Amino acid sequence: MKKKFIIIIPIIIVLTIIIYLLIFNNKSTAFYLENEYYKSSDIVEIKLNDFNNLIDSKESFGIFIYQPMCSTSSNFEQVIYDFQNQYQIKFFKIAFSSIKDTKNINFLKYYPSFIIYKDGQMIDFLEADKKEDTSIYQSVDSFKEWFTKYVKLKDTNYTPIDESQNLNYSEDNSSIVDISLDNIVREENKVNIYFFWGNGCPHCEEEFAFLNSIEKEYGKYYNLYTFETWYDEENAKLLNVFATAMGDKVTGVPYTIIGDKSFSGFTSSYENDFKNAIINQYNNSFDVYFDKINK
16 A cells, blocks of 8 residues: 555646646747737727637637726826837727626736637636736836736837738839828928827827827927817728728728828827827928828
8 A cells, every 4th residue: 555655646747747847837938919919009898708719719819807986097097108109009998897706717817908819718817916027017118028028029119011912002103092181281391191090099188188288399290180080981981991001901090101100009109209290200201191092
């Protein structure tokens, strides 16, 4: 009996080590999310069934757990949004109240939180009552440091043209839809700013406020053209045409074009980039509407 016991102990130890190594390697090796989650700055609201389907489908994704009317959730969402706009990555979000009693989320006791999934398995999550996680809730850099321990980012300076975009855009512009906008003019020593926005979008309102704040100093260098896309189908189509002409794949607003520069989303970190683009582009000969769309 003792011999059997002696033999079993090493087997148990070996199995424990193997299981630990498998778990450790799964958590410590950085991986890519699904391709569809890159080159986008959306936070997509989903329902419980959608959440369960992502897990059952063994997807790799990030999800923000929040609670409506919670100021901490709102502040953390801004950190996540700023991170997304800087690194162009798509996340999901879902209300804590709709998932707190479900089997897939029974490890989460408080909100807000953020959970990383790999192949449908939870890899790590933020705990609102954990002191070690406090800085992650407050800083884009801290969130990035935590997030990239598990998930690899992609180069945001390169936007690949996929097959669906090639259906609409080519170098000779022969396949761009012929659109004529009578109100748009091309003035010497002025850059045209094309701003696509949604009525009710808080980040669009932030961009409007910023553009208003710089009009006195920079207004002589640009003409601003705005297009509301959430309630105007023609403007929504126009967004796709302009984005395609710029070689961008845009899934949401705000979206802004300044000369040969384009910006998806808007945060305070973009303000200097906008100003620099205006100054660097106002005497540039390129204009996406006149040179690409309505040649």
